[in-house]
Amino acid sequence: xxxxxxxxxxxxxxxxxxxxxxxxxxxxxxxxxxxxxxxxxxxxxxxxxxxxxxxxxxxxxxxxxxxxxxxxxxxxxxxxxxxxxxxxxxxxxxxxxxxxxxxxxxxxxxxxxxxxxxxxxxxxxxxxxxxxxxxxxxxxxxxxxxxxxx
Amino acid sequence: xxxxxxxxxxxxxxxxxxxxxxxxxxxxxxxxxxxxxxxxxxxxxxxxxxxxxxxxxxxxxxxxxxxxxxxxxxxxxxxxxxxxxxxxxxxxxxxxxxxxxxxxxxxxxxxxxxxxxxxxxxxxxxxxxxxxxxxxxxxxxxxxxxxxxx
Numbered sequence: 001x002x003x004x005x006x007x008x009x010x011x012x013x014x015x016x017x018x019x020x021x022x023x024x025x026x027x028x029x030x031x032x033x034x035x036x037x038x039x040x041x042x043x044x045x046x047x048x049x050x051x052x053x054x055x056x057x058x059x060x061x062x063x064x065x066x067x068x069x070x071x072x073x074x075x076x077x078x079x080x081x082x083x084x085x086x087x088x089x090x091x092x093x094x095x096x097x098x099x100x101x102x103x104x105x106x107x108x109x110x111x112x113x114x115x116x117x118x119x120x121x122x123x124x125x126x127x128x129x130x131x132x133x134x135x136x137x138x139x140x141x142x143x144x145x146x147x148x149x150x
Numbered sequence: 151x152x153x154x155x156x157x158x159x160x161x162x163x164x165x166x167x168x169x170x171x172x173x174x175x176x177x178x179x180x181x182x183x184x185x186x187x188x189x190x191x192x193x194x195x196x197x198x199x200x201x202x203x204x205x206x207x208x209x210x211x212x213x214x215x216x217x218x219x220x221x222x223x224x225x226x227x228x229x230x231x232x233x234x235x236x237x238x239x240x241x242x243x244x245x246x247x248x249x250x251x252x253x254x255x256x257x258x259x260x261x262x263x264x265x266x267x268x269x270x271x272x273x274x275x276x277x278x279x280x281x282x283x284x285x286x287x288x289x290x291x292x293x294x295x296x297x298x299x300x
Contacts, residue, residue, distance in 0.1 A: 047217065054204070054213035063204035067197065070300040088238020093298035148243035150220040 001075075006099045006121050009033055009077040010128070012042055013101065016057065017079045017131060020044040026146055027135050028080045030057035032065045032095070035073025041065030047146055056146075058086035062093075071095045079128040081108035083147055091116050101128030105136055106147065151225075156249045156271050159183055159227040160278070163251065166194040166207065167229045167281060175199045176296055177285050178230045180207035182215045182245070185223025191215030197296055206296075208236035212243075221245045229278040231258035233297055241266050251278030255286055256297065 009031060016029025031042040043060025046052045055063070058078050068074075071093045081103035082090065090098055090113060097119040103110070110120045136143045144150070159181060166179025181192040193210025196202045205213070208228050218224075221243045231253035232240065240248055240263060247269040253260070260270045286293045294300070 051217055052213060053215070053217050054209050059204050059209075063202060065203070067201055067203050067295065069295060071298060072300060084238040084242035085235075086238070088234040088236070088241075091238075092234035094300070145217065145219060148221060150222060150244070 001097065001099075001119075001121060005037070006077070006123060007125075009075060009099055010079070010101050010123055010125060012039065013057070013061075013077045013079045014125075014127060014131075016042055016044040016061075017128070020046075020049070020057075021131065021135065023049050025049045026139075026142065027131050028057040028078070030061040030076060030078040032061045033075045033077065035096075040068070040074065045146065048142070053146075056083065056086050058082055058089060062089060075099060077101075079125075080132055081106050081110070081122075083108055087113055090118060097121065099123065101125045102132065104129050105132040151247065151249075151269075151271060155187070156227070156273060157275075159225060159249055160229070160251050160273060160275060162189065162192055163207070163211075163227045163229045164275075164277060164281075166192055166211075167278070170194040170196075170199070170207075171281065171285065173199050176289075176292065177281050178207040178228070180211040180226060180228040182211045183225045183227065185246075190218070190224065195296065198292070203296075206233065206236050208232055208239060212239060225249060227251075229275075230282055231256050231260070231272075233258055237263055240268060247271065249273065251275045252282065254279050255282040 013029040021027035025048040026045040041064030046055035075097040077099040079101035163179040171177035175198040176195040191214030196205035225247040227249040229251035
């Protein structure tokens with residue numbers, strides 16, 4: 001994919017992450033785009049806002065996209081490298097492409113997804129990195145809760 | 151774990167699955183139990199009922215359990231072998247044990263979870279098998295939608 005297309009998609013996810021920060025939530029955002037580039041759904045981590053442990057950014061965007069007959073050609077974009085839960089989502093539903101804002105503050109299983117046929121695009125976006133770095137430093141307990149670290 | 155304890159837990163998940171069938175939904179149920187055996191949350195697939203693609207039985211039970219500080223010692227019980235999405239949930243959050251009602255109609259990644267340190271108990275329960283077999287035969291399109299098969 002074109003770098004500019006990936007950044008355009010990431011900007012939607014980043015806007016979700018920033019809205020989450022403004023709400024006092026965990027600042028991770030995501031969006032799902034169709035094969036034609038149309039936005040299908042967008043969302044953000046909702047652990048704090050809704051007391052909902054199941055709504056990571058990616059699952060939130062997936063949910064917002066509603067029921068789909070299939071996911072061939074779709075792109076999931078997320079501000080942060082996905083955890084196993086969200087990587088499993090991408091793999092199970094056959095989402096074709098994953099655009100990752102940054103993977104420095106948390107590094108998921110990009111190779112595992114690539115081996116399963118998912119195209120992984122890593123942007124290493126400084127805005128995403130600074131947003132997450134600041135959040136983790138200020139809220140280590142909340143961050144550990146969100147990724148299941150005791 | 152004792153076989154009778156596993157069956158007692160499965161009965162909770164099966165009641166959820168049967169409630170889902172009665173609602174016209176996909177008849178898969180799950181429950182999350184604490185290290186002390188206490189029920190933390192129970193749920194069922196909600197694709198049809200809520201038009202919610204993100205709510206598999208396991209994610210629904212996980213959500214119902216609310217925010218937890220950790221999952222060490224917990225048991226996820228599900229009427230049907232988990233897909234990648236739900237297997238990723240179990241692995242990411244460090245759920246200690248997985249009790250599977252049956253894995254004949256759908257076979258998930260038990261070995262992948264076991265290698266990650268999850269204790270997997272497979273019951274091969276005839277009630278779960280018959281329930282799912284009948285559903286898939288009657289609703290192949292809906293079932294494929296739920297597991298991301300085109």
